[in-house]
Amino acid sequence: MKRLFVFLLFFYCLIVTCGAENRNGSYLSNKPDDIIEDRLPIADPYVLFYNDKYYAYGTNVEGFEVYISDDLKHWRRENKLALSPKDSWGTTWYWAPEVYYIKSQKKFYMFYSVNEHICVATSNSPTGPFVQDKKEPIWKEKSIDTNLFIDDDGTPYLYFVRVTNGNVIWVAEMNADLKSIKEETLVECVRAETPWERVQANVTEGPSVLKKNGLYYLIYSANDYKSKDYAVGYATASSPFGPWKKYDGNPILHKDKDRTMKLVGTGHGAPFMCKDGSYKYIFHAHWSQEKIQPRTSYFKDLTFSDDGVITIDGDVISPVVVK
Secondary structure, three states, rough: OOHHHHHHHHHHHHHEEEEHHOOOOOOOOOOOEEEEEOOEEEEEEEEEEEEEEEEEEEEEOEEEEEEEEEEEEEEEEEEOOEOOOHOOOOOOOEEEEEEEEOOOOOOOEEEEEEEOOOEEEOOOOOOOOOOOOOOOOOOOOOOOEEEEEEEOOOEEEEEEEEOOOEEEEEEEEEOOOOOEHHHOOOOOOOOOOOOEEEEEEOEEEEEEEEEEEEEEEEEEEEEEOOOOEEEEEEEEOHHHOOOOEEOOOOOOOOOOOOOOOOOOOOOOEEEEOOOOOOOOEEEOOOOOOOOOOOOOEEEEEEEEOOOEEEEEEEEEEEEEEOO
């Protein structure tokens, strides 16, 4: 009888252990809704809303994964990479992908950083495969963190970070192919100057541009991402080239102010419009108060006041990955 008990106990432990190991080698207990990961495991995140579904991309692996959701809470990971290194220029440091559907081209464009240069790949589907048909960077200089903005008149602009004397955000008009920039139009946007931006390192990065009521908003992150004080602020301008005036109330996202989640290192996100026409902001945070990696992503509401002030606030949505 004792032998039977020991055998059954061993067999039970074996089943639980084998069934609980996830793709990253960590162990999860059985959970409702077929949850296979407690968090959305991407950094520098971006969300595309297309045909009633949300697609999330971010920094995590060599190449880029894509996650799909109907409700922002539950996400399903596609089995194949959205962009594989074999379809890209460069070999390492795949960072900060952003995907846009360009209606005039009937294609999806993925802008991303690799080998500390900025590149673009295209696909017929938001899940890929994205392929870089021209195996070279958008331009020769070391740069990261791209954001595409197309103005009301159809003019495309690319915002990105030049890695020179710290991380500085610049903009240039793009050519019609959306695969190269007009270098003669390069203009500096913002750099780290104020105290909240220089707690650790001279860094402004992760730009996102919106336009509302004729005013341009440049949302960005500052400080080294390894700092607990990594945070988000914004600036406004009457032109996509600036000059940009930083909001006096910056930062607008700094740790978890209501302390419910105790998030630190909050930043490098992107705004997006939801099914109901409201905005949310996806951002990453450190794994915990003590540990930076692996960074994971969360959501908060992004709102505009009647006088045009942006707020990133409300309850934190903590997404999970399901089967």
